[in-house]
Each structure stands twice: as C-alpha cells, then as structure tokens.
Amino acid sequence: MSGTAELAAVAPSATHRLRRPRLLVRAVRTPGGAAGAVLTLVLVVVGVLAPLLAPTDPFAVDGPPLQAPSAGYPLGTDALGRDLLSGVVYGARTSLLVAASVAVLVVVIGTAVGLLSGYLGGWVDDVLMRLTELFQVLPRFFLALVVIAFFGPGLDRLVLLLGLTSWPLLARVIRAEVFSLRHREFVEAARLQGASRTRILLREILPNALPPGIALLGLVVAQVILIEASLGFLGLGDPNVTSWGTLASEAQRFLRVAWWLSLFPGLAILLAVLGLNLLGDAVTDALSGRR
Amino acid sequence: MDFHAGKRTVRAVDGVDLEVRAGETLGVVGESGSGKTVTLLAALGLLPPPPYCTVTGQVLLDGRDLLTMGRRELRGIRGREIGMVFQDPMTSLHPSLRVVDQVAEALLVHDRRLSAAAARVRSLELLERVGVARPDRRARDYPHQWSGGMRQRAMIAMAIANAPRLLVADEPTTALDVTIQAQILDVLRAARDDVGAAAVLITHDLGVIAELADRVTVMQHGRVVERAPVGALFARPAHPHTVTLLDALPRLHTPLPPRPAVASGEPLLRADHLVTHFPGQGRAVVRAVDGVSLTLARAETLGLVGESGCGKSTLARTLVRLVDPQGGRVLFRGLDITTARGRALRPVRRALSMVFQDPYASLNPRMTVGEIVAQPLRVSGTYRSAGGPRRVDELLDMVNLGPECAQRLPHEFSGGQRQRIGIARALALSPEVLVLDEPVSSLDVSIQAQVVDLLGRLQRDLGLAYLFIAHDLALVRQLSDRVAVMYLGKVVETGTREQVYELPAHPYTQSLLSAVPVPDPSHRGSGRRVLVTGDVPDPTDPPSGCRFRTRCWKARPDCAEQEPELVVRPGSDHPTACLYAETERAPVLVEGRPDQPR
Numbered sequence: 079m080s081g082t083a084e085l086a087a088v089a090p091s092a093t094h095r096l097r098r099p100r101l102l103v104r105a106v107r108t109p110g111g112a113a114g115a116v117l118t119l120v121l122v123v124v125g126v127l128a129p130l131l132a133p134t135d136p137f138a139v140d141g142p143p144l145q146a147p148s149a150g151y152p153l154g155t156d157a158l159g160r161d162l163l164s165g166v167v168y169g170a171r172t173s174l175l176v177a178a179s180v181a182v183l184v185v186v187i188g189t190a191v192g193l194l195s196g197y198l199g200g201w202v203d204d205v206l207m208r209l210t211e212l213f214q215v216l217p218r219f220f221l222a223l224v225v226i227a228f229f230g231p232g233l234d235r236l237v238l239l240l241g242l243t244s245w246p247l248l249a250r251v252i253r254a255e256v257f258s259l260r261h262r263e264f265v266e267a268a269r270l271q272g273a274s275r276t277r278i279l280l281r282e283i284l285p286n287a288l289p290p291g292i293a294l295l296g297l298v299v300a301q302v303i304l305i306e307a308s309l310g311f312l313g314l315g316d317p318n319v320t321s322w323g324t325l326a327s328e329a330q331r332f333l334r335v336a337w338w339l340s341l342f343p344g345l346a347i348l349l350a351v352l353g354l355n356l357l358g359d360a361v362t363d364a365l366s367g368r369r
Numbered sequence: 370m371d372f373h374a375g376k377r378t379v380r381a382v383d384g385v386d387l388e389v390r391a392g393e394t395l396g397v398v399g400e401s402g403s404g405k406t407v408t409l410l411a412a413l414g415l416l417p418p419p420p421y422c423t424v425t426g427q428v429l430l431d432g433r434d435l436l437t438m439g440r441r442e443l444r445g446i447r448g449r450e451i452g453m454v455f456q457d458p459m460t461s462l463h464p465s466l467r468v469v470d471q472v473a474e475a476l477l478v479h480d481r482r483l484s485a486a487a488a489r490v491r492s493l494e495l496l497e498r499v500g501v502a503r504p505d506r507r508a509r510d511y512p513h514q515w516s517g518g519m520r521q522r523a524m525i526a527m528a529i530a531n532a533p534r535l536l537v538a539d540e541p542t543t544a545l546d547v548t549i550q551a552q553i554l555d556v557l558r559a560a561r562d563d564v565g566a567a568a569v570l571i572t573h574d575l576g577v578i579a580e581l582a583d584r585v586t587v588m589q590h591g592r593v594v595e596r597a598p599v600g601a602l603f604a605r606p607a608h609p610h611t612v613t614l615l616d617a618l619p620r621l622h623t624p625l626p627p628r629p630a631v632a633s634g635e636p637l638l639r640a641d642h643l644v645t646h647f648p649g650q651g652r653a654v655v656r657a658v659d660g661v662s663l664t665l666a667r668a669e670t671l672g673l674v675g676e677s678g679c680g681k682s683t684l685a686r687t688l689v690r691l692v693d694p695q696g697g698r699v700l701f702r703g704l705d706i707t708t709a710r711g712r713a714l715r716p717v718r719r720a721l722s723m724v725f726q727d728p729y730a731s732l733n734p735r736m737t738v739g740e741i742v743a744q745p746l747r748v749s750g751t752y753r754s755a756g757g758p759r760r761v762d763e764l765l766d767m768v769n770l771g772p773e774c775a776q777r778l779p780h781e782f783s784g785g786q787r788q789r790i791g792i793a794r795a796l797a798l799s800p801e802v803l804v805l806d807e808p809v810s811s812l813d814v815s816i817q818a819q820v821v822d823l824l825g826r827l828q829r830d831l832g833l834a835y836l837f838i839a840h841d842l843a844l845v846r847q848l849s850d851r852v853a854v855m856y857l858g859k860v861v862e863t864g865t866r867e868q869v870y871e872l873p874a875h876p877y878t879q880s881l882l883s884a885v886p887v888p889d890p891s892h893r894g895s896g897r898r899v900l901v902t903g904d905v906p907d908p909t910d911p912p913s914g915c916r917f918r919t920r921c922w923k924a925r926p927d928c929a930e931q932e933p934e935l936v937v938r939p940g941s942d943h944p945t946a947c948l949y950a951e952t953e954r955a956p957v958l959v960e961g962r963p964d965q966p967r
Contacts, residue, residue, distance in 0.1 A: 266725070277748070
C-alpha cells in the first residue's frame with residue numbers, strides 16, 4: 079500500500095547492534111569490580127584449598143611462642159606457638175563455609191518469600207511481610223548470646239542464626255522486583271497463553287527478579303563474615319574451628335608485644351569484607367546501567 | 370558530537386549545520402537515532418561534559434558562541450533568551466513543587482528584583498495566556514493533579530515567561546492525544562507569535578512540521594540530508610530518506626485501495642454490552658468499559674480508535690480474557706466464554722491471540738527468541754506435534770526473520786524486529802483472531818509501514834481476523850474494514866471505514882478527524898478545525914447522559930438527561946450515539962477542497 083518493500087530476512091548482528099556481555103562480566107570490567115572479584119576469588123581459593131595451603135594444622139603447637147614473622151613462620155606464632163599463617167588460612171575456610179551456607183539459606187528463603195509475596199499479593203503478602211518484619215527486627219547479637227547460652231557454641235548454630243536473620247532484606251528486594259515485573263507485557267503474554275501461575279513465577283518472573291537479589295547477596299554475605307568474626311571476637315564462636323574473630327580476640331592481650339597477632343587476622347577480615355562489598359557494588363552498578 | 374562509553378565512541382552527530390533566523394520557525398525532522406534531539410541539547414549545553422561527551426563546532430546566538438561561554442553566562446541565556454519545551458510532560462515538571470511555583474521560578478531566576486508575590490501574579494497571567502482555565506483556582510495544584518495537556522501548557526508558559534528570542538521545542542506533542550495535540554499546537558503557535566520569537570521545532574511528525582514550520586531540515590544517522598522551505602519539502606522532496614518518510618506516512622485523505630470482501634454469517638468474536646470496571650482510589654470505580662457491543666467476522670479487520678483512557682486496551686484484554694468482565698458477554702464462535710477459566714478456555718487460547726504495544730516490555734529479556742516464539746506451543750503441550758524447532762523457524766520466516774535469530778536474545782534486536790517477534794509468537798498456535806493493541810505506536814514511521822505491510826500480508830495468507838487498536842486515525846483507515854470509535858468506555862460511532870471517515874456523524878469523531886495534523890503545508894489555516902475544549906472527564910465520575918457533552922460544541926440541555934444509544938440516526942447510514950448526529954457533509958478539513966463535498 080505504501081510502496082515500501084518488506085525487509086528481507088535480517089541477521090541482527092549484521093547491524094551496529096553489539097552483543098552485550100553478561101552481567102558479571104560487565105561488573106568485573108570496572109576497576110572496583112575487578113578488585114572485588116580478585117579478593118573474593120582469593121578468599122574462595124584459600125578457603126577451599128586450606129588443607130593444601132596451610133603449612134601445618136592451626137592448632138598444632140610446634141613453634142616457639144610469640145615469634146615475629148620470619149622465614150619459618152611467615153606470619154609469626156601466637157602465645158602457644160601455633161603458626162599464624164595456618165590460622166589465617168583455616169580462618170578463611172571457616173568464613174567461607176559460614177558465608178556460603180548462610181548465602182544458600184538466605185537465597186532459598188528470601189527468594190521463596192519474595193516471589194510468593196510479590197506475585198500473589200493479598201493476604202499472602204500481608205502474612206509473609208509480617209513474618210519478614212519479625213525476623214528483620216531480631217537483634218543478632220543478643221540472640222546469639224541467648225542461643226549460645228542455651229545450646230552452646232557451634233558453627234551450625236551460627237549459620238542458622240545468621241541465615242534466619244539475614245533473609246528479610248533479600249526477600250524485600252525480590253518482592254519489589256516482582257511487583258514491577260508482574261504487570262509487564264511479557265508476563266501478560268504468558269498468561270494469555272494459559273501458562274499456570276507456577277510456570278509464570280519460575281520461568282518468567284524468577285530469572286528477571288534474581289539479578290538485583292544477587293547484587294544484594296554480595297553485600298549480605300560481606301556483612302555475615304563481619305558478624306561471624308565479631309561473634310568470634312566476643313568469644314561466642316565455635317572453639318573447634320579456627321576463626322579470624324577468635325584469633326583477633328586472643329591477640330588482644332598481646333597487643334603491645336605481638337603486633338602481628340592482631341594485624342594479620344584483622345587484615346584478612348578487612349580484605350574479605352572489602353572484596354565482597356566491591357563486587358556487590360559493581361554488580362549493582364552494572365545492573366542499574368542496564369536499566 | 371561524540372559520546373564515549375568505556376572504550377566505545379559513538380559519533381551521534383556528524384557535521385550538522387543548522388540556522389534559524391529571527392521570527393522564523395525551523396523544523397528539524399528525523400527518526401529516532403537521527404541525532405536531532407542530541408544536536409539541540411548540545412547546542413544548549415545540556416549534555417554531560419567531557420569525557421562522556423565531546424562537542425566540536427560552534428553554536429552562535431547572535432554571534433556569541435554558546436559552546437565557549439562560561440557557565441554563568443550560559444545560565445543567563447537559558448530561560449531568558451532561549452526558552453525550552455521538552456517532550457514528556459509527565460517527567461518534565463518537578464513532582465514535589467506546585468505548578469504555579471515552578472512557573473514563578475522561571476521568572477525569579479532571571480529577575481532578581483522581582484518579589485515572590487509579583488512573580489506569582491505574573492505566573493497566573495502566563496498560565497491564563499496559555500489557556501489554563503481559572504489558574505487562580507488551581508494555584509495550589511501539584512503536577513500530578515494536572516493532565517498531560519495542561520502540564521505541557523505549563524511548560525510552554527515557563528518557556529515564554531521571559532519573552533525569549535528563541536523557542537526550542539523537542540517533540541512537544543508526541544506524548545499527547547490527538548485532540549490535545551491540536552490544542553497545544555495552537556498554544557505554541559500563539560505563544561510564538563505573541564512573543565515574536567524564532568522557533569526550532571524538533572519532531573518526527575511531519576504533520577506537525579507542516580502546521581508550524583517555515584523551513585525544514587531533515588536528519589538521518591547524525592547528518593543533515595535535506596534542507597528546504599516547508600512547501601518545497603512536501604511538494605518536491607529531494608533526498609531519498611525524505612521521500613521514504615513522506616511515502617510511509619499514512620494519510621487521511623488519499624484514495625484507498627479496496628479491501629477484499631468480508632464473508633457474512635456468524636461473527637467470529639462478539640461482545641454484548643460488555644462491562645469492565647476497576648477499583649480506583651478509595652471507593653471510586655473506574656468504568657473502563659461500560660457497555661460495549663461489537664462483532665468481528667472472519668478475515669475482517671475492525672479498527673478501534675480512541676484517545677488514552679477511553680478503554681480500548683481494557684476492552685482488548687477483556688475480549689481475550691486476560692481480565693474478567695463485570696457484566697455483558699463475550700462470545701467466540703457462538704460459545705459464551707465470559708466466565709470461562711482454565712480448561713474451558715483452552716480452545717479459545719489457541720484461537721485468540723494478542724500482539725502487545727511495547728516491543729521492549731513484551732518479550733522476556735532472559736529468554737532467547739526461539740524460546741519466546743515456541744512458548745505458546747510449549748505451554749499448550751503441542752511443541753512436538755507442531756514440529757518443534759522447524760515450526761519455530763517457520764514462524765520466524767513468516768515475519769521475515771532468519772532462523773539464526775532463534776538463538777539470540779531480545780535486546781539484540783531493534784524495536785521493529787522485536788515487534789515482529791511478538792507477531793511470530795502470536796501466530797504460533799495458528800489463531801483465527803489477532804488482537805493488536807497499538808502494535809506500531811512506538812515505532813518510527815518507516816518501520817511502521819514495514820510492519821503494517823507484514824500484517825496485511827499475513828492477513829491475506831492466513832485468513833486472520835484483526836482487532837486493530839490504535840490512536841493513529843490515518844493508519845486505522847488504511848487497514849480496517851470497519852471502525853469503532855470509543856470515548857470514556859463507550860462506543861460512540863461505528864460503521865465501515867468509508868462511512869465513518871467520510872461522513873463522521875458523532876461530534877467526537879469529527880473533532881478527532883479534524884485534529885489530525887495534515888502533512889501538507891498548503892492547508893495551514895485553510896480548513897475549519899473543530900476544536901474540542903478542555904480535558905477528558907474523570908473516568909470514575911463520567912458526565913450524566915452523553916459523556917461527551919462537557920466538551921461538545923453542540924451540547925444542549927437534553928444531552929445531560931439521557932444517554933444516547935448507539936443506533937442509526939435519521940439521515941445517517943451507520944450507528945452513532947448522539948442525539949444531534951451530523952446529517953450533512955461534515956465541516957471537516959478535506960484535503961485540497963475544504964468547501965466542496967466529495
């Protein structure tokens with residue numbers, strides 16, 4: 079009618095449209111993101127390969143006590159003659175273990191709650207939000223004291239505690255995303271085809287709601303590591319494993335004579351938390367750039 | 370002008386020269402991506418500074434280069450010697466400040482000696498000048514309480530507040546309905562003449578250019594491709610791109626090619642007094658669809674026109690059962706599907722399909738194109754039996770996309786291509802009826818024409834019936850067999866396209882048709898324009914009787930008492946819902962021959 083010919087079959091990348099790299103790749107390309115990724119990667123590698131990397135068992139008393147960093151003991155030894163390097167390495171393992179377990183817990187609970195709350199709305203949303211608020215206001219440290227007073231210290235208790243108090247934030251973020259996705263036209267298209275609610279939730283909404291959640295997860299996990307170290311510092315950690323917090327706590331008495339005992343665990347905590355924060359921020363930035 | 374992002378540099382504008390003389394209006398035309406907006410933003414110093422953006426060249430205002438000017442001096446010029454009107458009235462005003470205060474701010478920033486009280490008085494005057502009725506009563510309003518048309522008037526008021534010598538308007542009416550657009554164009558014209566300013570009008574709408582511009586510059590891909598006085602541009606376009614733009618434009622008055630005859634008999638899809646309401650604020654109820662009846666026959670195209678808020682999208686969604694109606698019936702092939710759910714809807718889900726408006730939101734960004742197109746097949750469990758990947762390739766081929774597209778993600782495609790993917794998805798189950806909700810509204814005119822051609826071919830090849838919803842009247846005329854006009858939840862006029870377009874009987878239809886800017890500058894001021902006043906009433910509280918009466922020039926007392934039915938009125942040949950329907954040739958602008966009957 080208008081005289082314009084229809085376009086012949088078109089290959090899209092033949093034009094100036096570039097293939098946009100995936101979210102994580104884009105995040106890592108920024109200087110902050112690259113630094114964060116490196117630090118996080120180091121944490122993971124050290125934690126996973128701890129038995130291979132550490133010179134000795136961290137509890138093994140085989141060196142001279144309170145020795146400054148030297149060739150045989152790169153990070154020095156503590157009051158009992160235990161190698162600090164091994165301690166820090168195994169401490170990484172503990173932090174990683176706690177962080178990973180808590181992350182899993184947070185993602186599972188937070189996503190489920192966020193999805194259901196956001197998509198179903200109504201009374202489901204009300205109930206779940208009250209539940210979220212309940213868990214959000216629980217004071218972690220006091221709760222930790224109470225739990226440990228009743229049940230004794232232990233890593234599993236710690237993970238449970240931290241997991242149960244950290245998921246609310248993720249749930250809120252996911253819920254907000256679901257709100258905005260719920261009425262998008264591609265979701266309507268799926269409804270029009272007769273897709274069941276479950277299918278829509280899992281295949282349409284979830285993949286699109288998850289990225290902001292992932293960005294938040296980095297920050298949540300960083301916070302978890304810090305809290306775990308703090309609890310260790312207060313003496314509420316698991317005595318059977320080495321933790322940066324407990325190392326720092328023991329170092330207090332020797333602050334003036336053995337600076338390495340406070341410095342290296344502290345540095346480790348700093349780098350781990352910094353790395354995760356940087357990575358989380360970079361992913362958030364990459365995400366908002368996309369939008 | 371170059372934009373830098375990371376390592377990539379995009380040369381948005383390359384060697385563009387623009388010139389505006391005192392008192393004249395320059396129209397800058399181009400499709401999206403042509404660089405027209407960005408050129409003006411750069412000229413006004415509104416782009417991010419290096420390293421994000423580098424601008425080379427000169428921008429001379431009366432011999433003074435704006436690009437090398439200091440910031441203070443530049444700020445003194447912006448808003449005083451140059452007034453700007455931006456595109457989106459929804460986001461151009463500060464949401465937390467009262468409108469009157471924002472207009473006053475435009476005055477106060479440039480005149481230190483003005484007192485706050487005097488500024489307010491002046492702003493009320495300005496608002497009155499741009500046609501805001503009783504601005505003193507609305508002095509305490511915030512932007513969200515004003516309609517799009519009124520907000521745009523406020524923007525124009527701010528732009529002319531300091532009697533600028535140059536008025537820059539970037540797509541000032543694109544986001545507005547056609548009747549409101551006509552009002553705002555008049556306001557712009559009056560404001561420009563009032564202040565005696567030169568103007569630069571950036572738009573993709575050639576009709577608007579024909580109405581207001583003296584000279585025109587056409588841009589494509591960051592370059593100027595043609596410059597001409599407005600009459601010459603339309604009469605003898607030189608550059609191929611200009612020719613394409615003019616050709617692709619659907620027009621209201623060109624002769625129409627005939628459409629194939631539609632089979633008579635049982636209508637495929639039928640709505641009887643359909644009612645859909647939504648809860649509004651508090652206890653208010655938005656009567657989105659309030660008693661609509663229509664029919665759609667096999668291989669027929671029913672065009673549904675109306676402005677925003679008339680209920681056409683809600684009607685579409687109710688017909689395909691995305692939304693539950695509160696009253697009335699929907700029948701598909703005689704089968705009542707009004708309250709059907711789940712199982713009962715299965716045969717309908719296959720036969721009734723929809724193409725959505727926004728090509729960027731209607732495709733799941735995390736699914737490949739192949740998965741998107743195959744989705745209806747998978748959901749209905751017929752993927753294997755329909756041929757699996759071969760069927761997907763077949764569907765992509767139907768919309769002129771190659772099979773290699775199936776592996777790609779939506780963001781790698783342009784708007785027009787995405788819309789074609791949406792069409793391919795809609796065709797997956799071989800439907801009989803396709804509901805198209807503004808399928809080409811967000812596309813450039815040349816891409817629109819391609820997609821429209823595609824839809825026409827598909828209809829012929831597959832025998833599809835279309836319910837085509839749009840606000841572009843010329844486009845609907847081109848595509849439809851029959852047309853229905855909606856206003857505030859009701860159909861006010863319906864008939865064959867010849868009937869409705871050539872002898873519009875309802876005043877609203879007349880005003881709609883006359884409000885469309887004609888892409889022919891020789892008509893400026895020659896036709897009689899039927900202008901509708903005011904804004905659309907609140908849908909939670911529609912006027913009693915005839916809903917259009919508050920804006921109708923023919924309204925009489927009995928219009929408020931009874932609601933006119935949609936029946937054929939004496940002297941007319943198609944149903945109209947008006948007590949005083951037009952029975953003679955309507956006083957609408959007719960191309961070239963404003964007074965002669967056709």
